[in-house]
Structure formats: C-alpha cells, structure tokens
Amino acid sequence: MAMQDCCDEAHETQEVLRQGTYDLPRISKVLENEQVFLLVDEGTIRRYKAELTDEIEPQINELVLRAEKGLKTLVKKEKQLRTKVEGVQLEQIAPSSRNVNTAGMSKLEARRIQMLVRQRQRLEEELHALRVEVDDMDLQQMRIH
Known part of the structure; x- marks a missing residue:
C-alpha cells in the first residue's frame, strides 16, 4: 500500500511537472527578448536636438556663405563673359571704329x-x-x- 501511494504521488508529480514544462520552448523564446526601443521623454529629445543644432548650425551657415560667395563670383564672371561675347559679336557685325x-x-x-x-x-x-x-x-x- 505504501508503495502504491508513492507511485501515485510520483505519477501526480510527473503530470504537474509535465503541465508546467510542456510550453518551455515557447516561454524560453519569449524570455529571450532584445531591447529594440528605448523610450525617452520629450525633454531629453529637445536637449539632444538643441545640442546637435548648436554643433552643426555654424558649419552649415559657413557652407551657405561660401556657396553664396561662389555663386556671386560665378554670376559676375558670367556677366563679364557675356559682355565679352557680345562685344566680339558686335565687332563681327560692324567693323570696329x-x-x-x-x-x-x-x-x-x-x-x-x-x-x-x-x-x-x-x-x-x-x-x-x-x-x-x-x-x-x-x-x-x-x-x-
């Protein structure tokens, strides 16, 4: 009888264990999570944005100024070349005075x-x-x- 009680107890324990562990592969996969997103508050985002702006804005402004200066030079050169071409064209049309x-x-x-x-x-x-x-x-x- 004692042996029967031990076997019944072992069988019940085995069933409880089986019910608790049959889903182990799925649970293991769920628990192996990766942190993909990090949530931050709005203030932190604003602070980083301001720091980035402070760091990059002077460089961008410098590049814009250089581009504008180069554009002015090119426009001036273009006007000079047009004037020169038109002068040559006028000379070809009417002999030089x-x-x-x-x-x-x-x-x-x-x-x-x-x-x-x-x-x-x-x-x-x-x-x-x-x-x-x-x-x-x-x-x-x-x-x-």
Whole structure:
C-alpha cells in the first residue's frame, strides 16, 4: 500500500511537472527578448536636438556663405563673359571704329580720339550689360507676379 501511494504521488508529480514544462520552448523564446526601443521623454529629445543644432548650425551657415560667395563670383564672371561675347559679336557685325583715320591729325588729337573710341566702347558694353540685368530683373518680377 505504501508503495502504491508513492507511485501515485510520483505519477501526480510527473503530470504537474509535465503541465508546467510542456510550453518551455515557447516561454524560453519569449524570455529571450532584445531591447529594440528605448523610450525617452520629450525633454531629453529637445536637449539632444538643441545640442546637435548648436554643433552643426555654424558649419552649415559657413557652407551657405561660401556657396553664396561662389555663386556671386560665378554670376559676375558670367556677366563679364557675356559682355565679352557680345562685344566680339558686335565687332563681327560692324567693323570696329578703332580704325579711325588719324592721318593729318596731330598725335595729341589722334590719341584723344582713340581714348574717346575706347571710352565709347566701354560705355556701350556697360549699357548692354545693364540692359541684360534689367531684362533679368523684369523676368524675375514676372515670375514673382
């Protein structure tokens, strides 16, 4: 009888153990979790954002200034090249007025005429550059409105 009681007790224990451990592989997998997300409060995020802004903003501003400076230089160079091309085109269309006949004039008068011719050409180039600039401004105004 004692042996029977021990066997019954062992059997019940075995069933309880089996019921408690049959789900062990699933529970082990569930318990093997990885921390994927770390929740932080809004204040910490703002602080890190401000630190990042303070660290990066001066560099970005410097790069923007350098880019603007480079753009201004390129625009100025473009205007000079356009003026130069237009001057060459004008020379091809109408022969240069540099070939003024200075025969019979004194050296002083010939030199003065050449200076006036050069000055006239410079002023024509400036006039053309200003016309191009005005046209560009008109286009920009039309785009805005």
